[in-house]
Amino acid sequence: DVKVTQSSRYLVKRTGEKVFLECVQDMDHENMFWYRQDPGLGLRLIYFSYDVKMKEKGDIPEGYSVSREKKERFSLILESASTNQTSMYLCASRGQGRTEAFFGQGTRLTVV
Amino acid sequence: AQTVTQSQPEMSVQEAETVTLSCTYDTSENNYYLFWYKQPPSRQMILVIRQEAYKQQNATENRFSVNFQKAAKSFSLKISDSQLGDTAMYFCAFMKQIGTARSEKLVFGKGTKLTVNP
Numbered sequence: 727d728v729k730v731t732q733s734s735r736y737l738v739k740r741t742g743e744k745v746f747l748e749c750v751q752d753m754d755h756e757n758m759f760w761y762r763q764d765p766g767l768g769l770r771l772i773y774f775s776y777d778v779k780m781k782e783k784g785d786i787p788e789g790y791s792v793s794r795e796k797k798e799r800f801s802l803i804l805e806s807a808s809t810n811q812t813s814m815y816l817c818a819s820r821g822q823g824r825t826e827a828f829f830g831q832g833t834r835l836t837v838v
Numbered sequence: 839a840q841t842v843t844q845s846q847p848e849m850s851v852q853e854a855e856t857v858t859l860s861c862t863y864d865t866s867e868n869n870y871y872l873f874w875y876k877q878p879p880s881r882q883m884i885l886v887i888r889q890e891a892y893k894q895q896n897a898t899e900n901r902f903s904v905n906f907q908k909a910a911k912s913f914s915l916k917i918s919d920s921q922l923g924d925t926a927m928y929f930c931a932f933m934k935q936i937g938t939a940r941s942e943k944l945v946f947g948k949g950t951k952l953t954v955n956p
Contacts, residue, residue: 730882759943766847768929768948784943816883820945823936825871827944829883 729753732817732830739837745804747833749817758800758821760784761794763814764834772815775800776822807837840865840932844947846856851920852955858905859915859950861930867891869935872906872913873944886928891935898923920954927951 733748751758757776761769761784771784774791781792789811793801800819804811817830841864851857863872873884889897889906896904900916915923930947 761946766948768844769944769946771943771945772942801951818883824872825888825936826885831882 730817730819730830732815732820732833733834734743735813735831737833737835739755739804739807739835741808742835743807743837744835745807745835747804747815747817749800749802749819749830749834750798750818751828752798753800753819753828754797755819756781756797757820758794759789759818759820760800760802762786762815763764769816772802783816794821801827807835809837812837840867840934840945842930842945842947844930844950846946846950848951848953850953851899851917853920853922854920855920856916856918856922857952859917859928859930859945859952861913861915862886863911863932865911865934867934871935872904872931873931873933874902874904874915875929875931875946876924877929877949878923881924883929885916902909910949917952918932922954922956923953 739745760772760773774814775781775794779784815833818827820827842848843862859914870891872889876886877883887899903916925950928951931944
């Protein structure tokens with residue numbers, strides 16, 4: 727089974743802190759994605775990566791950056807956390823040429 | 839840009855009954871994929887069912903089936919014989935046909951919270 731693992735289930739950070747959310751997949755997938763999930767807004771794409779060191783902005787990239795130094799790992803970085811970044815963050819991966827995406831369990835981030 | 843609309847924020851159904859979740863989408867593409875994903879409470883999102891736009895036949899997966907109306911850009915999910923374990927958020931999603939360059943991404947609706955009552 728494909729496994730997508732996010733490093734933390736729950737995270738509480740202070741305003742202004744630099745925050746790292748880590749995601750690891752074990753199926754050699756080329757494509758990885760970071761979504762933000764908010765009630766009433768569904769899932770919105772922050773960034774995605776289609777190869778090592780390659781990245782593209784999604785629909786809401788402001789305030790975020792990403793890093794993909796290894797194929798299996800995709801990190802989401804909040805350079806200076808703000809309260810409006812309090813949310814559930816979902817990581818997903820998908821094999822090249824495949825249609826099914828596999829999701830991690832999510833990280834619920836609270837910025838205080 | 840593609841958009842996906844789920845007009846029912848919440849629904850409920852009695853165990854063993856049938857329920858239909860609605861989804862409409864907007865696109866100028868001719869070839870694409872449509873999905874229903876399920877997110878149980880505090881659990882990972884999983885794929886329920888997938889439909890290729892070029893296929894006229896509606897997809898089915900056990901108790902789950904879709905009604906795909908390409909001209910109307912409608913993609914509803916029918917759950918038959920509802921079970922307590924079907925309680926979850928359900929997301930409709932769209933993806934353009936996978937090309938040779940880079941990657942296509944999923945565009946999600948806002949979700950429908952389904953509760954199955956005993």
